[in-house]
Amino acid sequence: MYKQDEQAYHQLNKFVGTWNTAALIPSSDNNPEVKIKGTDRYEWITDGFFLLHTADVMIGTDNSKTHEIIGYDKLNHHYTMQYYNNKGNSGLMIAKLDDGLWTFSGDDLRFKGGFNENEDVFSGVWEQFTANKIWTHLMDIKLSKKH
Template sequence: MYKKNEQAYEQLNKFIGNWNTKGIIPSSNNQSEIEIIGTDTYEWIVDGFFLLHKADVLIGNETSKTHEIIGYDHLNNLYTMQHYNNRGDSGFMTATVNGNIWTFTGDSLRFKGGFKENEDVFSGVWEQFTDNKTYTHLMDIKLSKKPFGY
């Protein structure tokens, strides 16, 4: 049996639980500010080698539901994130953590943020890769851990 990289899995363990999710997509030339509100949950699956992340949020008036499997790739020393959503889309991202700063990177999205307030808050900024080959601010997001039993 493969021996886990305990430090890598301790980082993932910080996500375990139920979270209230809030965010903002700032206004732009052709749209007003959009509020994001909902819940995220993280739980261990497959004998503790992977996390199942479920997001259920409203982005403005649109429901967004996503399931994501998060694992640790010990050969490349990074996390893998495969997601599927209620629009039939799927995608793949990788993640790294340096100190307390997490970076998620996909084909057209990037996130930077981390844990705060005794690890009861996880927040950061999502950016989107543009046709100009630069990243622009997409949204601010904040997950606040619900007390145990909620």
């Protein structure tokens, strides 16, 4: 394995563990604010080459469950994030890390954020691509590692 690839897998290791998740979708137009609360868990699978990310959160009164496989694409030097949820939806996002800033990009969602100094909080901002073809703030999110 190349040194660059080793470093890429090392960065994923920071996610491993169980996290308390809290987010807030602010009110807009006629929609009230929506609180998100739950648990995210990351664990190595397939001999440490992929992460299984399991999310179980309440979005307001709606329970959302997602399974995601995260891997490193050595050819393109980015991470892939294939997800499946309990609403029958699936999709692919691409993740990159640049100077401590993580970006996740999908067709209509994107995220920017990172870890705190102790690597026990991962937080950032999600944006959504609207029908008006502009990126707008969707929510602030914070994952706090359980100790």
